[in-house]
Amino acid sequence: MPSWPARSPSLSVVALAIVSVAYPLLFYWVHDRVSPLFFVAVAMGLAGLRLATARSATLKLWRAPLAISAVAFVALAAVDGALAAKVYPVLISLAFASAFGWSLLNPPSLVERFARIRNPELPPRGQVYCRKVTLVWFLWLVLNAVISAALALWGAVGVWALWTGVLSYVVMGLLFVGEIGLRRRTFGTSTGQ
Numbered sequence: 001m002p003s004w005p006a007r008s009p010s011l012s013v014v015a016l017a018i019v020s021v022a023y024p025l026l027f028y029w030v031h032d033r034v035s036p037l038f039f040v041a042v043a044m045g046l047a048g049l050r051l052a053t054a055r056s057a058t059l060k061l062w063r064a065p066l067a068i069s070a071v072a073f074v075a076l077a078a079v080d081g082a083l084a085a086k087v088y089p090v091l092i093s094l095a096f097a098s099a100f101g102w103s104l105l106n107p108p109s110l111v112e113r114f115a116r117i118r119n120p121e122l123p124p125r126g127q128v129y130c131r132k133v134t135l136v137w138f139l140w141l142v143l144n145a146v147i148s149a150a151l152a153l154w155g156a157v158g159v160w161a162l163w164t165g166v167l168s169y170v171v172m173g174l175l176f177v178g179e180i181g182l183r184r185r186t187f188g189t190s191t192g193q
Helices: 011-030 036-053 059-079 081-105 110-118 124-154 157-187
Strands: none
Touching: 011 036, 011 081, 011 157, 036 059, 036 081, 059 081, 081 110, 081 124, 081 157, 110 124, 124 157
């Protein structure tokens, strides 16, 4: 039972992902030579691109949380530009967490919506499984936001950049690969149940 769409992501989506991952590392390397407003502008551009690339009905679930995050980001930038530059990963994690959480309260879950792209006749045990995976991603994203916020507020810039630009993505990759392994062990290698 696949959790993600079978279609390959567009070049713009891949580029957006690469720039988003690189954002904390870029901040680390040049934050002492570039105005925080540069990073605020980059983060706003990334949020705008995320909004523009969320075209499918499932991905549109992220539009409202992303828009709310963008407003919060601008408000924080008006008060403290340096902190706002480091809060972008926090707001993105919270936006994604809210989409996963909303789908838990308003089924089908987000992972089930993705799974139904490849398997429209998802059986009940697949639906339950997808709900559990959605909950795991929701909890991870909230935890990531908390860790990222704590590091933005009290951590050294290098530690913040290491977490938000490397380690959090390693954890996400491990969650993704672990879920694929668990899914195959639970449901077998076929796409049907």
